[in-house]
Amino acid sequence: MTDGTQTGEVLTRTQQFESICKILEEFEYREEKLIPILQRIQDVYHYLPKEIIEFVANSIKIPASRIYGVATFYSHFTLEPKGKHLIRCCNGTACHVKQSIPIINAIRKKLNMQEGKNTSDDLLFSIEIVSCLGACGLAPVVVIDGEVHGQMSPAKVEALLDKILKKEAGNE
Numbered sequence: 663m664t665d666g667t668q669t670g671e672v673l674t675r676t677q678q679f680e681s682i683c684k685i686l687e688e689f690e691y692r693e694e695k696l697i698p699i700l701q702r703i704q705d706v707y708h709y710l711p712k713e714i715i716e717f718v719a720n721s722i723k724i725p726a727s728r729i730y731g732v733a734t735f736y737s738h739f740t741l742e743p744k745g746k747h748l749i750r751c752c753n754g755t756a757c758h759v760k761q762s763i764p765i766i767n768a769i770r771k772k773l774n775m776q777e778g779k780n781t782s783d784d785l786l787f788s789i790e791i792v793s794c795l796g797a798c799g800l801a802p803v804v805v806i807d808g809e810v811h812g813q814m815s816p817a818k819v820e821a822l823l824d825k826i827l828k829k830e831a832g833n834e
């Protein structure tokens with residue numbers, strides 16, 4: 663990838679905007695490439711910012727409403743800012759009976775995320791509660807940044823979050 667998002671590198675606002683220009687060039691400003699264009703933009707910002715949607719609409723010469731239509735149709739896209747790290751907590755039947763709720767509560771407490779909020783104020787973490795991650799044998803399951811963690815407990819998940827928080831603070 664040319665936009666630097668695969669390395670976890672934090673881009674400045676100018677670099678982010680330059681990435682968007684490169685993405686549009688790469689897809690030759692073609693309307694039929696709108697979905698991959700939006701996917702790549704979301705990789706850069708972790709969501710689809712309003713001003714970027716308007717810029718893309720002008721660049722491709724389509725109404726912004728068309729982009730909003732696509733962005734709201736596919737659940738993969740988000741119009742709200744998302745955290746850098748995505749925590750997917752399973753609360754499906756197998757995980758629920760093995761105490762997924764205390765794990766979810768422990769995550770929210772650790773990250774100061776109020777009930778009803780899914781992204782931490784510092785935009786480091788987002789949490790998603792899902793109904794099955796297809797790994798019921800490992801219940802209770804939490805997936806952090808795509809990595810599956812089975813047989814979780816509040817203490818184990820807190821230790822995983824501590825590791826990420828330390829890394830983010832530059833202590834590792």
Ligand code: FES
Nearest residue numbers: 752754757795798
């Ligand atoms: S119910 Fe949690 S992984 Fe299936």
